[in-house]
Amino acid sequence: MTTLRLSHRLAVAALLTLATASAWAQAWPSKPVRIVVGFSAGGPTDVVARAFAEHAARALGQPVIVDNKPGANTILAAEAVAAAPADGYTLLMAATNHTMIPALYSARVKFDAVRSFAPICTLAVSPTVLVTGPAMTAKTLGAFMQQVREAPGKRSYGTPGTGSSGHFASEQFLRMTGLSMNHIPYKGAAQVVTDVMGGQLDSSFATLGSVLPQVQGGKLTALAVASPRRSSLLPNVPTFAEAGVKGYTADAWYGLLAPAGTPAAVLQTLEKVAAQFTEQAGTVAKLQSLGMEPQHSCGSTFGADMDRDAKAYAQLARALDLKAE
Incomplete structure (x- = not known):
């Protein structure tokens, strides 16, 4: 009898819980x-x-x-x-x-x-996209990597700051490829884009939204997109995997x-x-x-x-x- 009473109480409690959850769902949001x-x-x-x-x-x-x-x-x-x-x-x-x-x-x-x-x-x-300006002649990811190998630690990449998503994305790429570049941290993305366009920086691993107008306007060159598939906004730009660096994504x-x-x-x-x-x-x-x-x-x-x-x-x-x- 005790077991039956306990089972009954548990069943009632479960029903009350379900009823409370249902009532909550119907009441939310009330403000x-x-x-x-x-x-x-x-x-x-x-x-x-x-x-x-x-x-x-x-x-x-x-x-x-x-x-x-x-x-x-x-x-x-x-x-x-x-x-x-x-x-x-x-x-x-x-x-x-x-x-x-x-x-x-x-x-x-x-x-x-x-x-x-x-x-x-x-x-x-x-997606993160690797962009270059007039400081680099590379028009493909392979050519970019070759230019970096020829001057280890001298080619630069800019980010919105140390520990930013751009910094992590850049270092992930360098560790995967064994390349060495000079990190130049800024206090925001806008000046990074300006300095890549001006030739003061060699490159940047930037979110597509921060460089899309400049890429579409021909002021920056997009070498690869760090996504599993190409962006519909830059359909002619290959992914890193297509360009030879498999497994690298940084959305x-x-x-x-x-x-x-x-x-x-x-x-x-x-x-x-x-x-x-x-x-x-x-x-x-x-x-x-x-x-x-x-x-x-x-x-x-x-x-x-x-x-x-x-x-x-x-x-x-x-x-x-x-x-x-």
């Missing part, structure tokens, strides 16, 4: 949703966040507000979301650099870049995260909204104008990719003795 962005307004992460917020507000029937919280290489924004209630009303629009935080700020951060968050979906991706992603513990029903609703967003013709056109492509990778798949990237960046940071405390 505005906030998307925190760790960059200033106008940058690619902010643009993706605002485009998604506009779509999500229509889909959810509640205002979706973008809250820019720049500072400390997006750590301030990530901390705010990690510490927020796990109720679906505070989300983080993250980018690739989110998985670099543990590698660079291990002694400073108060959260786990992967486990403190529930992965929802990636929304867009911008910059933009994706939506929630605090760990957010109800599954809420996450599932947001996944559906994200899928609708990436499939809209207007979204595709807007993202492509910024050098991005829509991408829809959700839940455990997105989480596994984040975990893999965080481990890879940590290993590379240790090898290069990179710290940004």
